[in-house]
Amino acid sequence: MSLLALGLNHRTAPVAVRERVAFAPDGLNTALRDLLASGGAHEAAILSTCNRTELYCGLKETDDQRITQWLGDYHQLRATDLQPYLYQHTEQGAVRHILRVAAGLDSMVLGEPQILGQVKTAYQTANSAGTLGTILDRLFQHTFAVAKQVRTDTRIGASPVSVAFAAVGLAKQIFADLPKRTALLIGAGDTTELVVRHLHETGIGRLIVANRTLERAHALAARFAGYAIALEEIPSHLGEADIVIAATSSPNLLLTAAQVGACLKQRRRRPMFMVDLAVPRDIEAAVADLDDVYLYTVDDLKDIIQENLRSRQAAAQQAEEIIAHQVEHFMGWVRVQESAAGISLLRRRAEAMRDEALARALGQLERGKNPAEVLRMLADGLTNKLIHTPCAGLREAAARGDADMLDSIKRLYQLDGKGFDR
Known part of the structure; x- marks a missing residue:
């Protein structure tokens, strides 16, 4: 096959x-x-x-x-x-x-x-x-x-190579206790869905999804036991968020430095981690100048991703070596399976020869022949039958000058002369 x-x-x-x-x-x-x-x-x-x-x-x-x-x-x-x-x-x-x-x-x-x-x-x-x-x-x-x-x-x-995964990876570096943290996601598109999925897998404590269309926010939040709000409600909930990740297609800023600054006072200077994955930006660049705020843009993440991609490419070379070895390992198993039919046929033929010779010997014993003579005939007959095929193969290979076939038969029957000299 x-x-x-x-x-x-x-x-x-x-x-x-x-x-x-x-x-x-x-x-x-x-x-x-x-x-x-x-x-x-x-x-x-x-x-x-x-x-x-x-x-x-x-x-x-x-x-x-x-x-x-x-x-x-x-x-x-x-x-x-x-x-x-x-x-x-x-x-x-x-x-x-x-x-x-x-x-x-x-x-x-x-x-x-x-x-x-x-x-x-x-x-x-x-x-x-x-x-x-x-x-x-x-x-x-x-x-x-x-x-x-x-x-x-x-x-x-080991190294994240998507912006969604990289964003969550950075959050895990800043907050070791994610199950105790709240994340605010702004937007409900494909990128936000990936971020929500990764955050959910890490065991984030609470998820808030904000979107211009509240129905879409509800649909995404409901899948991950989150809470949905409209964009206009963000200022009321911003202070609850330890992690803010924005990824919308809005042409205008959604979070200003003034809004985030006011939120920090409410949080009593507890740090916030913010990622702006949008182009154009959702979060005002001046937010990065605020104390206790860690703001990353999509360009910052791209630098991380490129470095991580180089790391993965090096690991991929190691993986290719493992796979090359394992391909040969599997093909060795396949070859053994393919040889099984031949081995089974060889055994059946040998057993048929044995049964035929044994039946003949038992018949001779029943007719009163000398047991020692019967045993010699049994041994000689089995020996001749079992070596007939390899001997014929050796003669034919020698006549054709087929050195490869000669070597194969010698290896198969271990005809190197060792262990049989008397």
Whole structure:
């Protein structure tokens, strides 16, 4: 059986193409069974995220075009239209690809951890659908172990490389007791949602979300047990906030130095950490001059992110070395499985020879032949049968001048002369 990884991602296909070949989560079981029913794959799993769609298959034959054809047919696309955006990896290339994906080395954000959870979901879905076989099941288990090793042995995920994560990382450096702190988020867009998610994961004590549209603020705050307010209410709640992170598209300032200064008196000089992720700014630059305020802009975070990205790139080199070793480790296991059928056949043939010779010997004993003579005949007969095939192979290889075959047979039967000289 051949291994195949076939798909497209954020590097090879625009979002307009990616969204057309994405699989809805509630339709994956049906898609997996349909893929196997198409006849091209013996086992299969599908990884489908906003950034990639990938099919991992154990092929009955080496014809991967049937998988491409199925992918196009399933999404009502011509395979020829899909082909320019696709990549495919086979055998150890497929193993290397899934290990790199799970470790975050093939992600839009290098080293991001979410992809491992998505790979685990793909495995669980295929397992539930009954489309995993021995090879893919072992490959996914190996993948999870390698991804864990990469996270443990390198710093691939140690340094934040998104503005949302970097902002929360700075907050954790300034306040060691985040569960006792209150955060005010200004805005309710995608960036703010990421910040809220990260703050929630760190166990922030209280969340306040302020937005021009109160309904959007409510929708975001409710998902994380937060409290929603309108922008006009910010001055009334600013004094409660230890952390303020602003990310709106407003053309005007939302927080002035005068407002923050008045708030500091209310807080009795307790420090505030503020991050302005907006362009143009939401927080007046003069706020940075106030005592007890730590104000960072998006440019400050970009400098941090660039340094962290360099750190991740160095860690990625270490991760690639781990993966190279683990690819060979898995392929060694595959080769053992492929040899199992040959080993089983060899054993069955040997056992058949034994049973035949033993039956003949028992018959001779029943007819009254000398037991010692019967045993000699049994031993001679078994010896001749067992060495016939390798001896014939040695003669044929010698006649052809096939030095490689001669060496292989000698190694297989340990014909180096050691241990048998008398």
